[in-house]
Amino acid sequence: MIFRLAFGSLIARALTVGMTILAIALSVALFLGVEKVRTGARDSFADTISGTDLIVGARSGSVQLLLYSVFRIGNATNNVTWESYEDIANREEVDWIVPISLGDSHKQFRVMGTTNEFFDRYKFRGGRSLDFAEGQGIGDLYDTVVGADVAETLGYKVGDPIVVAHGLASFTEHDDQPFRIAGILAKTGTPVDRTVIVSLEAIEAIHVDWQTGAKSAGPATPVEQIRQMDLQPQAITAALVGVKSRLQIFGLQRWINEYSEEPLLAVLPGVALQELWQIVGVAENALIGVSAMVVLTALIGMMAMIFSSLNERRREMAIWRAVGASPVTILGMLVLEAVLMAAIGAALGVVILYAGLMVFQPWADAAYGIWLPIEAPSLYELQLLGAVIMAAALASLVPALRAYRLSLADGMMVRI
Amino acid sequence: MKTIGLALLATVAAAPLFAEDGHREMGAHVHGVSKLEMAVEGSTVEMNLESPGMDIVGFEYEPSTDADLAAVENAIAQLMRADELFAFNDAAGCAPVEAMAELHIHDGDEHDHGEDHADHEEEHHDEHGDEEHEHEEGARHTEFEAHYVFECEDTSALTTVEFPFFNHFENAHEIEAQYVTDAGAGSAEIDHDVAKLTLK
Incomplete structure (x- = not known):
């Protein structure tokens, strides 16, 4: 029931929600893409020479x-x-x-x-x-x-x-x-x-x-x-x-x-490669940091979107209260909406990532000799996706708590 | 083959300024950082350890006083007790069969030429021949070198090596390890806090 309401509420605001989801999707695709290129490059390099002492x-x-x-x-x-x-x-x-x-x-x-x-x-x-x-x-x-x-x-x-x-x-x-x-x-x-x-x-x-x-x-x-x-x-x-x-x-x-x-x-080829990764590791960490910041930015965008929607939805919340929803239910609904947006965004991000991989795989191979394998997401990548959704839930708590307080104050009446 | 021998030996190389062939070259020497090479093949594990004198005995001049000599003697005796320095994971069943440790005194030039001058401490001998040599004052440091051979029941079960080494030599901070196993070559930094090498 609540899930259906939350989903319906998102559909009703398709444009703003769509933009937010797109922002999350792109940031997730970038984040996972950096990870793919990083591991792909490492594996390609490590696979290039073996058996030579x-x-x-x-x-x-x-x-x-x-x-x-x-x-x-x-x-x-x-x-x-x-x-x-x-x-x-x-x-x-x-x-x-x-x-x-x-x-x-x-x-x-x-x-x-x-x-x-x-x-x-x-x-x-x-x-x-x-x-x-x-x-x-x-x-x-x-x-x-x-x-x-x-x-x-x-x-x-x-x-x-x-x-x-x-x-x-x-x-x-x-x-x-x-x-x-x-x-x-x-x-x-x-x-x-x-x-x-x-x-x-x-x-x-x-x-x-x-x-x-x-x-x-x-x-x-x-x-x-x-x-x-x-x-x-x-x-x-x-x-x-x-x-x-x-x-x-x-x-x-x-x-x-x-x-x-x-x-x-x-x-020793293996030792020299590890030395290379120690040098490259600094740049890798910087890339990961930047792409994590992009995800964070998208989530803050989502938070701002929820905040700005609170005012226009005060009437809606008053109606929910009238039909028996407790303030906690309203808080839960806003968090659920955010989690839905993040989940859809993450899923879309994965789609964008694989589409991108299919396009760029031959090019990366030909130009840089880096083979980017197209395979099911690793456990680590799934964990990253889970972390993004968790972060979205946490970020939405801030506006959700505000909605909770507002709905306590407003009750069933809205004084705008 | 159980040959545990003790060798306390000091080689003094000519200062680079006076190298006869005009070839000048210096190696790297970093206090607090030891180097370890480890190779695994069949049932044998071989290790070479190179530690700055600073790390092992706390000084890098040529030992002259009785106290210095005792410290060096003690350090070498400790370096010989391989099982107190390195702990392989139990499943591998490794035991030391060979250990050798020695002290090298470098007089600025770390490069070992055939024509290097060698000087000998105490009653010990080495393969560089017996030549008298006057010491120049200069950038001098000492290095302990040790070589170990272990025989293992099952090297394929060898996954980790711990380093109680750091408990015996408090001035040692870090070991830069390079290793070769069936799975290939790799390197790792082992330090006082995480005194453990994980072989991939």
């Missing part, structure tokens, strides 16, 4: 090395000489080591030089391996393997010729050396999807005529001649290392960090 690069910061070598974001780290790489590779503790060489691009995608071992050793999302959707690994100097997004965006098929450019977003292209697509990787949801993979020797080959940074004068070195050349790489960007026993990780890390011939840095 150490990442080795030039001495920089552990976060910088991780971001550049694995996620291809942030500033480039210095290169590591091939000699140091071999010294590490020859260590007894090292089970496997995969070199990575970055710095070239193909259209908007990064080119990564590595060895075929990368396809076996690189693991993501809790130990899953890379799969070939089509074709196979690198067999020839001019073979490339492209990630799923590269193939999809540029419409590549196995066997297509491509041109690899020198430097990122550079206009000079290495058009005298044709590469061929040997394989296309299945979608992984990691930066590998947006990478063109070639052999380390190929990286050297495309720079044969570019010793000074610009294309040297005279005719280009013929492809046949390049094939005869010694394409042993001089430097790499980083290396992924797996050790034989986990107990040796810290020992090897210390050896690499204290390697005196060259300033090197070895980081």
Whole structure:
């Protein structure tokens, strides 16, 4: 009965109530959206690398090395000489080591030089391996393997010729050396999807005529001649290392960090990620704080709306009193109205959130590599929704108590 | 394999100013913050602990008086009693099988080169060779380093490590821990108030 009355009362004031509900809905969508992006980003990052014990690069910061070598974001780290790489590779503790060489691009995608071992050793999302959707690994100097997004965006098929450019977003292209697509990787949801993979020797080959940074004068070195050349790489960007026993990780890390011939840095991917979250955590908290304030603002708006409606509803309340409603019933009704508004607002907010997720999911994935899963709300999110509704009930108590006092004073008569 | 050995050893590295190859480098040293590395594989848990001398004995000069030496001796003996410092959750059934602790005296340069000069306290020996070395005055600090091996009945049941460590060393405020387990690598800060490491 009271529920029906409260609902009817809301319907009767559809416009103001509708605006209030919309404000609550948008604030809830924002609040949950921030939470989704936050957890989505964390999971996407954590899923990108697994099974690698150490990442080795030039001495920089552990976060910088991780971001550049694995996620291809942030500033480039210095290169590591091939000699140091071999010294590490020859260590007894090292089970496997995969070199990575970055710095070239193909259209908007990064080119990564590595060895075929990368396809076996690189693991993501809790130990899953890379799969070939089509074709196979690198067999020839001019073979490339492209990630799923590269193939999809540029419409590549196995066997297509491509041109690899020198430097990122550079206009000079290495058009005298044709590469061929040997394989296309299945979608992984990691930066590998947006990478063109070639052999380390190929990286050297495309720079044969570019010793000074610009294309040297005279005719280009013929492809046949390049094939005869010694394409042993001089430097790499980083290396992924797996050790034989986990107990040796810290020992090897210390050896690499204290390697005196060259300033090197070895980081544990999991530890570096946690370091990143410690930094990002401050900004995350600020975002959560701001979006919580937006929810609070919407609730205060609702409170103001109820307050301003009290005067125009004094007659209505007098009638309720006349038909036998106690002042407590009136208080309860106003709180119930507020709870209804908040609940409808929260539900609508969830709808807006999922609609937004469906629209922005592909974009966030393509632009930032952040996968926002569309799944049922987590327990935590349900708790947040519950908290919003509770807060609405509390906020409505203030005008409801005023209504309670007014109706005590007014009784069945209204003196306006 | 039950090898519990005691080593009190002091290495004095050359001040960076006089490094022969012109290579100068310093490490980080923060009072009140110890570093712990912990790796779990099979039934074995290995730990490396690095604590500033300040945290353990309350001073960072080279121990010279009898009182200083006794303090260092006591601290090392305490660091050797692994089961009084670290408490694994019971289900894992871990027991210490190896413990080693030593004191390093750094004379401003923390980098360990092959050509480092080494000086020896008391009757103890280390692997750096026997060379006389004159001490320069400068930014000097000391560091206790300890290494532990535990054997566990079931490392998959290993979920938490508590640190009664803080009860024995009152100047220690924080341990920065890095760990590697089957579930991957991670890091955590353990402090006096929440002296517990939860492995994910």
